[in-house]
Amino acid sequence: MSSSAQNQRKKILVTNDDGIEGEGLKVLVSMLSKVADVYILAPDSNRSAVSSKISMGKRLSYQKIGENIYTCSGTPADCVISALTSPLFPFRFDAVFSGINAGPNMGTDVIYSGTCAAARQAVFMGLPGIAVSLESEFLDYARTGFNFEPLAEFCARNLDELISLCSGDVFVSLNATSADSYKEALFASGCVRDYGDKVSFDGSDLEQEFSGLCESEGISVSGRPDSDYNIARSGKIAVSLIYAEPVLKEMNKKLDFKF
Template identity: 45%
Template sequence: MKILLTNDDGLSSEGIQALASVLRSGGNTDIWIIAPSENRSAVSHGITMHEPLRLWVRGEQEFACSGLPVDCAIVSMHGILGGRPDVIISGINAGANMGTDLIYSGTAAAARQAAMAGIPGIAVSLESDDGNYVWEPLAFFVQKNLDTLISLCDKDIFLNINARSGLQYKGARLTGISYRDYRDSTVIHDGPDGCKYSFFCPGNIQTDGDGFSDWDAVKEGYISVSRVLAQPVSALCENDIEFIM
């Protein structure tokens, strides 16, 4: 099985290297890594279109890419692996990607791109209360259940996996997705060069689940596995709206 690993934290992040090590320990030898050369968190589904991508060889079947997570997924499909990957796994991300996070997450975007191309896509993220991450338990979950996880993927459906670091997991649940209110703000300052500068200030996230969401499962000590639509399949239409022309 040809496995591509990518992420949005960058090639040097501990999460992707831990996942690669665990997958190799299980006998998966055809593992490739194409990951951003630097942290690209919260870039959503951005694609580099107006300049060439640069790829640096960093090891056997391992590349750092100048672009974004979706760029890494796309590059993997077009020759550098000697064939399309059988699965694209994005992560393990440092920090949760639950609910509304899926809109912004570069980790999720790489898995979404895989699904839209007809390749199983799996995003994997680890939450931590104190900034310390124990990667191996979640990595081993992915390794032991890889065939099952792939079977849950489909055309235009990718998997989003979340868990909390440092726990003895109670099991895994198929979940819906939660709603997150980030309560972010910005601070504006006048610069000495005459420009105004806006500084992003993260807020205290308020998360709401319905008892069956990713957030509920992770909070209760489970690994959350969500099947997520990769692209909209419908839009709201109101036939009685009249537009002025």
């Protein structure tokens, strides 16, 4: 590769919420490294479902574990902030990729997802953010059945296209169901996922200190035919453009509040 071509390679930060040992991260890095210069700052262990939490006022610890590879004791959002504002990487990145998450982040999941939070944080800080998530071939948050390579290869082949979709106020979220290959990617609307969450308490004495377990009674999903859920389940890659900032509903009527 010529020096001029080398200089044109984009600089990509990769993080996730599954932690530095996440297989999806390793595969994504391997694929992106073929077309870009890749740098890693990821949580030192699993930080799933932490949303956009940041460690305000807390001291974070970092460890260098390889060339351009670091871990952080904080959240995915902490990782992005650290990478973009500290001396760890003394240059400007071209984009932030988060994933590949072992599990989908569709529709309602985006609220809770640490994977999506990292991409959102990138947009907050002026960079394109792309979140990448894969559903198991066994569906419904199975712990096995992930073939990360085809989705990672899609990201590498479409690096410029994915970056171009981040207009400055949106991040990109990719979802797919694990497969040996993909033939089509479609823009998607968001589904609604209801986990039937409930908390059950241990014992009957609620007057003293007691413990409880938060668990799901099963997932129900609704959405339009073009939802991320339906597209991913049909064997295609769902491409969602999600506003980073909250979108507020406009009030078209006057309400007389009491004071």
